[in-house]
Amino acid sequence: MTKRVAYSGPLTDSSRWDSVALRPDDIIVVTPAKSGTTWMQTIIALLLSGDPEVETELSIKMPWVDMRMRDLSEVIERLAAMPQRRSLKSHTPLDGLPLDDSAQYICVFRHPLDAHFSFRKHVGNVPFPVFDPWYPADDQTGATFQHFLTGDAQGDQCDAMPLSLILRHFTASKAVADRPNVSLFHYADMKRDLPGTFERVARLLGVRHAPQVMDKLIQAADFDNMKQNADRFCPSGGKGFFKSDSDFFDSGSSGKWQGRLSEKELADYDAILDAALSPKDRRWLEFGTEEKSGL
Template sequence: MTEAELYTLYKGVFLPSSLHPPQSLKYYEDFTFRPDDILIVTYPKSGTTWMQEIVPLIISGGDPASVETLPNWDRVPWLEEHRACVLNLEQRPSPRMFTTHFRNNMMPPSFFEVKPKVIYIMRNPKDVLTSSFHYFGTTSFLVKPGPQSDFLHKFLNGEVMFGSWFDHVKGWLNAEDKERIMYISYEEMIMDLKDSVARIAEFLERSLDVAVVEKIADRCLFKKMKQNNMSNYSLVPTEYMDQTKSKFLRKGVAGDWKNQLTGAEAEHFDAVYKDKMKDVTYKFVWD
């Protein structure tokens, strides 16, 4: 099926229509934040599920109850998706934890008024492309990726769900109130998960013993998350996501793009990246 059949064009970006009906987008636009809310922000396939595991464990002081009993889409729900409308988020005790894939300029008015804390996760876009290519092929609500060369072209032009990776990252890097935003990369988390957990806890003003930090980091290892049915999307019916084609939690590594892209495709990607990111001063781990 085509973009016109499966997607809604919302504020210039494609959204899967089945997950983002008009009433859920209206709910998002009218949502009222609290100052102590925690918002996980990512471009898709950049470490969202990982952070949806880490943050609740930090907030609970290492108690695994929520990550063992609640699917991640209820535990730390996407505010723009239809599910948010039925979870009574207004009744949840503080600090509430949410997720969004939206750009900074797509945030609702309350976000800019209240200024909740944001954890923004970035990932090497070539790995984002690789992960997206496999993921798109498993779902019924996304346009099939087609040949890799075609998908590469769409990805670089922002003609995929949630639009351009470049616009998403640059928009959040240029956001105001940076003292309320923690920037962290997927690659940093892979290199030193314990340090990453400790830094996230500090940002969230949670004082955790070293032993608790180690316990959380150990529980959030990829191989353990892959076994957690509340996090590995095994609860999603096959008609929506067929994980026999590719697991949602596939490899959890950095640099898999080297096994996916041809030399010419990687060179083309690098050229586009260099041009689109030429004015960005932030130092990414993968540069």
């Protein structure tokens, strides 16, 4: 990956990464929105601290570098002043980020339709009117899903998370997945086997904890516990940024799109994925590693 792709929307700008001086042990969580970002960041925060009661404060301690809303100089100064091992967040596909040979890149994916419907709910919980044209409150014509299917991964549409952006995330990550410092995770696998996810992330980070400590860390990252303690685990939780911290976590369920799309809408979605991905890659992107055979 020699030349980075530029991604720039009303909320994000991948060029902000030019100002970040990466450290050899940095951990960068790279995901499409609503695909398990906060969950993975929480797992990392728990593993690095070894403390099930750690105050994660993700928006401050593990900042979303791409986001325009935070002053870049303040973010860079804060990152430079951190004495501890750092973890950073990005919703930019991996081909738009600096790819350092020493840093760890953890990429998380979710069934694109689940991510889309979770994002629909998310839009109503954030103070960003920029999404209103794409996600009208009264959508009688199915415009929202058409935007999802036809939106461009680059330009102003990227922040509304079209399907093309999810596919770009996946293909860019898969293209460098043979590197030892690039790892792909799936939301469905995290749900099926949270202890296994903790063990895998711990190995990647070179972190070891006693079994009894790991058990407590895993319990802290249980979805129901995070939702019940949303003011602690939600990014900017307890600060009134979201209309509801608890709703940030929605239901954590899969298959939330079932029964909500027409046959034509599903056929259009199928056609796009079949044209973009091999059957094996599509199966993994939608459902994760259902067997222990790997990606």
